[in-house]
Amino acid sequence: MTQDLTTIISSATKTVEISRAMPTVIIGERINPTGRKAVLAALKEGNFDMVRQDAVNQVKAGAVVLDVNAGVPGVDEPALIQKMMGIVMEETDVPLCIDTADPAALEAALSVYSGKALINSVNGEERSLEAVLPLVKEHGAAVIGLCMDDDGIPETPEKRLQVAGKIIERAGKLGIGPEDIVIDPLALTMGADSSAGILAIESIKLIIAEFGVNITMGASNISFGMPDRKYINSTFIAMAILAGLTCPITNPMVAQVSIAIQAADLVMGRDDYGMAWIKAYRARQKALEAQS
Amino acid sequence: MTQDLTTIISSATKTVEISRAMPTVIIGERINPTGRKAVLAALKEGNFDMVRQDAVNQVKAGAVVLDVNAGVPGVDEPALIQKMMGIVMEETDVPLCIDTADPAALEAALSVYSGKALINSVNGEERSLEAVLPLVKEHGAAVIGLCMDDDGIPETPEKRLQVAGKIIERAGKLGIGPEDIVIDPLALTMGADSSAGILAIESIKLIIAEFGVNITMGASNISFGMPDRKYINSTFIAMAILAGLTCPITNPMVAQVSIAIQAADLVMGRDDYGMAWIKAYRARQKALEAQS
Numbered sequence: 116m117t118q119d120l121t122t123i124i125s126s127a128t129k130t131v132e133i134s135r136a137m138p139t140v141i142i143g144e145r146i147n148p149t150g151r152k153a154v155l156a157a158l159k160e161g162n163f164d165m166v167r168q169d170a171v172n173q174v175k176a177g178a179v180v181l182d183v184n185a186g187v188p189g190v191d192e193p194a195l196i197q198k199m200m201g202i203v204m205e206e207t208d209v210p211l212c213i214d215t216a217d218p219a220a221l222e223a224a225l226s227v228y229s230g231k232a233l234i235n236s237v238n239g240e241e242r243s244l245e246a247v248l249p250l251v252k253e254h255g256a257a258v259i260g261l262c263m264d265d266d267g268i269p270e271t272p273e274k275r276l277q278v279a280g281k282i283i284e285r286a287g288k289l290g291i292g293p294e295d296i297v298i299d300p301l302a303l304t305m306g307a308d309s310s311a312g313i314l315a316i317e318s319i320k321l322i323i324a325e326f327g328v329n330i331t332m333g334a335s336n337i338s339f340g341m342p343d344r345k346y347i348n349s350t351f352i353a354m355a356i357l358a359g360l361t362c363p364i365t366n367p368m369v370a371q372v373s374i375a376i377q378a379a380d381l382v383m384g385r386d387d388y389g390m391a392w393i394k395a396y397r398a399r400q401k402a403l404e405a406q407s
Numbered sequence: 408m409t410q411d412l413t414t415i416i417s418s419a420t421k422t423v424e425i426s427r428a429m430p431t432v433i434i435g436e437r438i439n440p441t442g443r444k445a446v447l448a449a450l451k452e453g454n455f456d457m458v459r460q461d462a463v464n465q466v467k468a469g470a471v472v473l474d475v476n477a478g479v480p481g482v483d484e485p486a487l488i489q490k491m492m493g494i495v496m497e498e499t500d501v502p503l504c505i506d507t508a509d510p511a512a513l514e515a516a517l518s519v520y521s522g523k524a525l526i527n528s529v530n531g532e533e534r535s536l537e538a539v540l541p542l543v544k545e546h547g548a549a550v551i552g553l554c555m556d557d558d559g560i561p562e563t564p565e566k567r568l569q570v571a572g573k574i575i576e577r578a579g580k581l582g583i584g585p586e587d588i589v590i591d592p593l594a595l596t597m598g599a600d601s602s603a604g605i606l607a608i609e610s611i612k613l614i615i616a617e618f619g620v621n622i623t624m625g626a627s628n629i630s631f632g633m634p635d636r637k638y639i640n641s642t643f644i645a646m647a648i649l650a651g652l653t654c655p656i657t658n659p660m661v662a663q664v665s666i667a668i669q670a671a672d673l674v675m676g677r678d679d680y681g682m683a684w685i686k687a688y689r690a691r692q693k694a695l696e697a698q699s
Contacts, residue, residue, distance in 0.1 A: 305673060313674060313675055343688050347674070350641075354648075375642050378642035381633075382639070392633060392635075
């Protein structure tokens, strides 16, 4: 068992430590037009009200980092991501996770960011490694490494471990330490393959045992096509936290998910005397009273 | 890693297999007067309506085994547990978990039971080993072994493993195989000690790696004194299932807990195509429609 690593990211004014000794870090996923027609339309019209709201509300709901994705088809992504980041940095002071597949947009985003960003993402494909890792190094950022490569997404935990190892090794050659690599083992849809959940969890265990790195994961794909998805997602996140997940990318405004993450931290012994649990409970009660 | 064992228990007509390859077996905890004033009073008056209701409703809610506890102070426990078991066996056909600290009540209970019972419980105390294990052997039952002994409840997973080992060894000397021992690592209150949850989970992992036995646990103590307990209990059970818990003793009528167990089985890859998940969802929808 390798020693557990700590990943540090920051905004201009705020530092966030990610490690298995600390409470789970929620990366808010909502600032992303993918699959959200209203947001897509608003962004095309230059209306950033929803970006503003999603930023504020996610932080209020417990997000410690915000993912920003500007993937609007037919739009100048470098300019758009800069604009969106500017708005998020105006409204909140949390570190950002720069989410783009476009190296030009990534470079534009990094150029306007103050602090140490988390880049989302690099993967094991030659093209991706060559485009992204030098930017990670140049800007002193941290980066999410997806367990997929030129052959696609591997079907076994052992092969996902290999891809993680390849990304960590290639980063190391550029002087990027493993503490700045956050691995995403990839959680696919259980509706298509019943073993998708346990495969992701077994991958986490192997990757941690070998490299001690921090782990991120989107936990929504897993339940695609199933009813009552919030229960599946929240249960899956809690189990993955036991396996070693440290910074899930999720929507903290789904109460079921936020509560499960807080409960998992309590079970992991990361919430002394349940003080965070009790504080969150009181906030929920207050919100309920305000509604009634 | 030892091979995983299968524990088989039965009623007169129904067999239940407990193993990590199968969906989680819920042992319904409700037929127990401890801390339930109305039930205590009713039992003292010879009124068994609540026993009847708790039996039927728990099975309806997903219990596959029913715990029966007749611990009413000042009452003839051997006679009472026989009476209660008779009623439960009239109303349902599931195997029973005979829950008593009184060897005379245990003997009385076993004498009226048809099938292979689960006995709750033996522990590592000399007195308990000597009183309970011969009855387990004589009646060909299975037994829950609690990780505590003459020195109390050990404070480390390693020492809980030792107590589990002692129970398994002593049982073996009487010809009771490890497949008939279900270990309860004991989950204490996190409000008193923040590490109680992770300690129980680490104990499960160690015990399974060494002995491959099935694991039970009450998951309600863990949240004692905290608000919103159902969320803590359900999250804790899901995490413990990942660690290797196979037959929690819990209240399946708490929807949050039942749903988390079903979701955990889905994540573990024990629910092909999510068929059980979808069926349970439809049953919930139907119940909601019936209410409205």
